[in-house]
Amino acid sequence: MISINELRRNFGPIVAVNGVSFNVGKGEVLGLLGPNGAGKSTLMKMLACFQKPDSGTATICGYDIIENPVEVRKSIGYLAENVPLYNEMTVGDFLNFICDAREIKGKNRKQALDRIVPMCSVESVYHQTIDTLSKGYKRRVGLAQTLIHDPDVLILDEPTDGLDPNQKHEVRDLINNMSKDKCIIVSTHILEEVEAVCSRTIIIAKGEILVDSTPEKLKKEHQCGLDEIFRKITRTKAA
Amino acid sequence: MHSFCAVFKRELKSYFTTPVAYVFLVVFLFFSGYLTFKQGFFEIRQADMQAFFMNMPLLFVFMVPATSMRLWSEERRIGSIELLLTLPITVTQAVLGKFFAAWLFLVIALALTFPMVITVSFLGNPDAGLIITGYLGSVLMAGGFLAVGCFFSAVSKNQVISFVLSVVACAILVYAGLPSTLNYLSTFLPAGLVSAIGNISLQSHFESLQKGVLEFKDLSYFVLLIIGWIAGCSFILDERKAS
Numbered sequence: 001m002i003s004i005n006e007l008r009r010n011f012g013p014i015v016a017v018n019g020v021s022f023n024v025g026k027g028e029v030l031g032l033l034g035p036n037g038a039g040k041s042t043l044m045k046m047l048a049c050f051q052k053p054d055s056g057t058a059t060i061c062g063y064d065i066i067e068n069p070v071e072v073r074k075s076i077g078y079l080a081e082n083v084p085l086y087n088e089m090t091v092g093d094f095l096n097f098i099c100d101a102r103e104i105k106g107k108n109r110k111q112a113l114d115r116i117v118p119m120c121s122v123e124s125v126y127h128q129t130i131d132t133l134s135k136g137y138k139r140r141v142g143l144a145q146t147l148i149h150d151p152d153v154l155i156l157d158e159p160t161d162g163l164d165p166n167q168k169h170e171v172r173d174l175i176n177n178m179s180k181d182k183c184i185i186v187s188t189h190i191l192e193e194v195e196a197v198c199s200r201t202i203i204i205a206k207g208e209i210l211v212d213s214t215p216e217k218l219k220k221e222h223q224c225g226l227d228e229i230f231r232k233i234t235r236t237k238a239a
Numbered sequence: 240m241h242s243f244c245a246v247f248k249r250e251l252k253s254y255f256t257t258p259v260a261y262v263f264l265v266v267f268l269f270f271s272g273y274l275t276f277k278q279g280f281f282e283i284r285q286a287d288m289q290a291f292f293m294n295m296p297l298l299f300v301f302m303v304p305a306t307s308m309r310l311w312s313e314e315r316r317i318g319s320i321e322l323l324l325t326l327p328i329t330v331t332q333a334v335l336g337k338f339f340a341a342w343l344f345l346v347i348a349l350a351l352t353f354p355m356v357i358t359v360s361f362l363g364n365p366d367a368g369l370i371i372t373g374y375l376g377s378v379l380m381a382g383g384f385l386a387v388g389c390f391f392s393a394v395s396k397n398q399v400i401s402f403v404l405s406v407v408a409c410a411i412l413v414y415a416g417l418p419s420t421l422n423y424l425s426t427f428l429p430a431g432l433v434s435a436i437g438n439i440s441l442q443s444h445f446e447s448l449q450k451g452v453l454e455f456k457d458l459s460y461f462v463l464l465i466i467g468w469i470a471g472c473s474f475i476l477d478e479r480k481a482s
Binding site for chain 2: 045048049050069070071073074078080082084085086087088089093097098100101102103145
């Protein structure tokens, strides 16, 4: 469902993503791991058609990110790193705006809202202004926005960052429940999350793929926990 | 079209859910009335709205950039541009949606000056055509300034910088065409260039509409002004959205 071919992006002299290629299929939950500045977010922004690659391309659900960005955006749900929202809007108005933009109308809109509002547990704050919400609720609203059109592909940039343990657990359950019939890419710093939700993991540093494996295989090969594996691999690269 | 409508609706609503609209409307309506009466509305003893419309360029030079400065600067500063432009919306649709919402807001502000029309009609028998072309000129001028403001709002993440740059650009558009400026320029520039500057300026086009002259060249001037700056805004936004 996602096919990435030699994606490259520089910011001046800094190489953010350096010729990354991989494929992700339906039913896979790919954990994108890497130290800060490894290029995870840049890669995700390029997949969401927010940033243009310097070279290379990718196709999502058969649509090219450079030639067909609007179709790509229709088929994905993208949760950006800091969950940007329109703070002056109420949760209800915001979700209705997303429905407007995604052309979800009439009966479909009602169904979508009836499904997503309890799923992301935002009923209690539905009429509240987003500005007044806690970080956890803001992230849930962000997730609701990502999932409202029931996309086939999900790109989630640190979806559990800043959540309390209960909320983290809820989000992981949510991802696990959806994983069967979707293709999901999750970036995270939290290694236990990879074990909890990911069927495959890619470790990147300095814009290059260092490891492409499953969490179980990695643990077996290195005979230690993911924490240690992560340190070993990314430090070798840094050196 | 639905994407354009979604952005348009959200933007227009956002004016009224924040104090922006109310502060703007109160200040605009106060000064539009105050300047009209201060400049001898009664002393002229004519039932027309010339005194009202002649202040519009000066008012709009400050008020329109105040409306437009947040359009893109804020989106880029808080990062919501990443949300907006990862929805199935193109940059052009988003720019046009925001532009027309802000324009409609300014039209609402102008419409709320209707007591002025009532006053003039009560005091005498004004020429309705003059009033209509005066309002049309004001609406087009607001659109032109808004397009300029939209562009500068996309240039910087900082609203103050966007505001200052827009005010300067709008002021140049108005003041370059004033007779005093053109007289001064004609002392050292060739006549052709001075007349070109006069035509590029918004002042002469606004004045002819104010006099009730509805000419194709004036209307096309405003349309081109708007399209040019909006196209510039889309281009710059596409290039710099993620920076």
